[in-house]
Amino acid sequence: MRFWLPLALLALATPTAQAHDIVLISGGPALRSFERYRTASHDKYWGNFIDSAILRAKELQLTIAPTDQIVWLVFRPSYQRRSQEDQDDYLKVLEERGLKAGITPIYFDNKTQLFTLLRRDGSKEKPKISRLEYFGHSNKKCWMFDYSNRVDGGALEPLVVHVDDLDQISGKSFTSDAECISYGCHSGEEFSQRWRMIVGRPMIGAVGKTDYSEGGIPKLSTGKGGTWAF
Amino acid sequence: MGLLATLALITLLPCLCFAPPLPLRSSSASSTNPATSLVTEPTPEEKVPAEESEEEVRPPTTEKVMRATLRAAHTPAKHGRTDGPYLIAQRTIVEDYCGWGWVRKENQSWRQATWIAIEGTPNLCPIPHTFLPKPEDDKNQQYRFYGEFAPYRAYEPQADMWVDVFILKGFMSMGPAEPIRRDPPAQASSRPNRFAERGANMLKP
Secondary structure, three states, rough: OOOOHHHHHHHHHOOOOOOOOOEEEEOOOHHHHOOOOOOOOOOOOOOOOHHHHHHHHHHHHHHOOOOOOEEEEEEHHHHHHHHHHHHHOHHHHHHHHHHHHOEEEEEOOOHHHHHHHHOOOOOOOOOOEEEEEEEEEOOOOOEOOOOOOOOOOOHHHHEEEHHHHHHHHHHHEEEEEEEEEOOOOOOHHOHHHHHHHOOOEEEEEOOOOOOOOOOOOOOOOOOOOOOEEE | HHHHHHHHHHHHHHHHHHOOOOOOOOHHOOOOOHHOOOOOOOOOOOOOOHHHHHHHHHHHHHHHHHHHHHHHHHOOOOOOOOOOEEEEEEEEOOOOOOOOOOEEEEOOOOOHHHHEEEEEEOOEEEHHHHHHHHHHOOOOOOEEEEEEEEEEEEEEEEOOEEEEEEEEEEEEEEEEOOOOOOOOOOHHHHOOOOEEEHHOOOOOO
């Protein structure tokens, strides 16, 4: 008895490896009918935010703990509309690509659904988020999931996360050492700071524009003096 | 001299006094009225009512030529549901600014107009410029817009503005108009932000 009691106490005291979620968010592409004639035309390729997220998932799979899980959130309506425009089925294509990388998309149709998906309590069903990365359109104040998709050169109110909406994301949903990155344009100019102040976790974002045109993980646009900030 | 004058009278008088010879029967077969048969029948090409021939002769005005050669002339005159209340709308293009243009009520001036973003209604009415090769082809065209304002707004990323969204159910094309000398809204939260003023923590590359 004397021998087993300390062992049992030790076992209880030892922290068990807790599962966490790694969240990757893919925003939607613009429609070519809106963007085709612009000087700075966006999204010639429909899958910029899909391919980069999948590539990042593959990178992360090599480093994350076995208990951790990659959760891939995809803004669905923009892909449906772009599919109609291009006469293709991009949802099917992205699901197939995700399957090859071992991730399955979870679709969301508006920001309210996204906030619900990001709400975590640390339970087995809703583990906390240890990493969050965003791939999509943005400016310094806003993530725009449907930029230039339903309205020309803009995004609809229910389909953007503005800095004023950030109080709907709780810092309690994240682990204390969670890392967040936004690969959208200009996020590091204000969005990151507001995220840090309101959500309570640092977020790395770009000062300047990001470039998805070469495929892979987006880079800072060259020649504009951009940098990453948090 | 008197003999010469008499001779001239004898030769010229029949020409002046006698009626011209009657036309041949074959050439006036269709005509029942001998009086009309005397008039030369016009060819079908020449047989144009007086009013139409006047229009043909009238040269087109510069304005008409300009309208006809505009690409926007290919927009349907009317499309979708065009009954009920409407707004006067004018397409205005501002580079790198979200939205379609200005709308106002019939009895309002452009000073009271609202800047809108626009959404078409699937299977009922697309946005007018989708009928044209390029979105800017209907610049400064005026329309009557039938539809309603959406319960949500659109985000304008350059100015950090919220813009009203109009859901288009139908339109009537009213032709080109003078440009509206007014900038779209820009204000409020686009100003430097107190959070941004603190400066970002730059990461060294």
